Amino acid sequence: MKYNIYLYILVMAGVTYLIRMLPLLLSKKELTNRFVKSFLYYVPYACLAAMTFPAILSSTASVLSATIGFIVALIAAYREKSLLTVALFACLAVFITEQCMTLFV
């Protein structure tokens, strides 16, 4: 690895801490700009969606098992299951698919 892992961690932690600390230390006024508030409101959704797809498809040993895991997770999430339940269903779907693949392929 050409980069130092501890420097990575330092950059991560430093940036994350400053984001939290500066407004708390310096701000005396409430944030009122509607565009900024709306933007910050949508950021987590856009970000998590972009992080999930298409990365999920290459997360497991095969694209097929990952796709099935993705579909199962979508259904479970749509039914508003808890975070852990959705994750476990997705894992189980991947596991079963990969077991089937070793049996039949």
Place this chain on the structure above:
Amino acid sequence: MNTESFKKGLKDGIPVALGYFAVSFTFGIASILGGLTTWQAVLISITNVTSAGQFAGLSIIAAGGSYLEMALTQLIINLRYSLMSFSLAQKLEPQVSWYHRCLMSYGVTDEIFGLSASKEGKISPFYNYGCMCIAIPGWVTGTLIGAISGNILPGIIMSALSVAIYGMFLAIIIPPAKKNRAILAVVVLAMIISGLFRIIPLLTKISSGFVIIIVTLLVSCAAALLHPIEDENQSKENTEVEV
């Protein structure tokens, strides 16, 4: 020291700690898959205390991305914390000193912010310290045990487990998307555009960290322009998405 606020914080922090344990367990496993040691995974959890940011950071470390890419990704993904800190600053008495403000900042997460935001009137920093004292150890031990499991579980189990984090992300974004069409549009568009970055010839050269930054900025800006949020309560309720 305000013992009463501290105790209240400890009590309110228990369910948060349990939730954190489950999520950070997955982070521990993902860290091992990404080539980190158990100690490094734990160090990240101690110093960052943020799920989406840590997972994004992990993918940059695994891909050997630049420090600039790391800094920008953390900035974008964790930008919402500054909004929470702004809001939290309103709930403090003006005379609360700088060292309390600096110490509280370390524990500004969606859940801990959610707890302090739900309190009537002004809050004491000791309430936040109480939450932090129970929730953050949950976050760190979850990482530790996840990393240890990641080192001993067989390959086929690990392959299945590596989908877990994405399952969790979906569990966070899909339910609000069901209720709010603007969020649905944001989620679908973000997925389509980041998918395009993986298939359009020249765009595939851009590293995954930058793709996440570009897509997040693009889609969130568009949504903020086309569909600005209405009132404050709505934004507060729905920003409590993850750590």
